[in-house]
Amino acid sequence: MNPTSPIRKIYQCIADRRQMFRLFDRHAQRPNRFEDDASALYRDEWFELARSGYDYMLEILPPLWMRADMFAMREFLTDSVTSVFFALTIDGRIRYFHCYCDLFDRGSPERMRDAIVERESWPVKAMTHVERLEHIWSATHDDYRGYAGERWLPEHRGKRTVLVYGRGRTELKLLDHLSDEEIAAKLPVHLRHLPLKTAA
Structure with missing residues (x-):
C-alpha cells in the first residue's frame, strides 16, 4: 500500500x-x-x-x-x-x-x-494533477477521507478514498479516480482555475 x-x-x-x-x-x-x-x-x-x-x-x-x-x-x-x-x-x-x-x-x-x-520558482502559477489530488487529500477533514476496506475489490484495498457530493447523493470514491469536475469542485476557488502543469 x-x-x-x-x-x-x-x-x-x-x-x-x-x-x-x-x-x-x-x-x-x-x-x-x-x-x-x-x-x-x-x-x-x-x-x-x-x-x-x-x-x-x-x-x-x-x-x-x-x-x-x-x-x-x-x-x-x-x-x-x-x-x-x-x-x-x-x-x-x-x-x-x-x-x-x-x-x-x-x-x-x-x-x-x-x-x-x-x-x-515556476514562472507561471500552476499545479500538476498529482498536486491537485494531494491538496484535496491534505485539506479534507478526517471524517470525509479514508482508505478502501473490505467492501472494495482486492486491487483497491488500502488506497485513499474521499467523499464526493453530486446529483443529490454522496459517494465514496478512490482519490485517484476523481474526475476533472470532481477535482475542481473539491479545490478552493483560488486554485480551481490554475493551469495544469505537466510533471517534469
Whole structure:
C-alpha cells in the first residue's frame, strides 16, 4: 500500500499552525498503522508554512543539526525519516517549508531544498494533477477521507478514498479516480482555475 514516491508538494496554501500539525501526520488513518514501515509513505512530502510555525518548531526542542537555511528535528517519525525545516529566499523573499527527509539517504535535505526552490520558482502559477489530488487529500477533514476496506475489490484495498457530493447523493470514491469536475469542485476557488502543469 505504501508507494515509493518522488518529491511532492502536498498542500498549496501556507499552512497555519493547526494545518501544519494535521499535515505532519496526514496518513494517520492508514490501515495497519503500527505494523508497517511508513518511511516511503512520508519521505519527500513537503509544504509551505508560516514563519510562526517555523519559529515554534525551532524552539520546541534543540535541533538534531542546523545549517544556514535548514534544521532537522531530533525526534524521528520512522527509523530514518525526520522533519527538516527550511528558510529559503525565493524571488527575493524568505519563505518557510517543512519536509520529511530520509537521513540515511545522503544529500536528501539538499535535494529537497533544490526541488522546493525549483518548484516555487515556476514562472507561471500552476499545479500538476498529482498536486491537485494531494491538496484535496491534505485539506479534507478526517471524517470525509479514508482508505478502501473490505467492501472494495482486492486491487483497491488500502488506497485513499474521499467523499464526493453530486446529483443529490454522496459517494465514496478512490482519490485517484476523481474526475476533472470532481477535482475542481473539491479545490478552493483560488486554485480551481490554475493551469495544469505537466510533471517534469
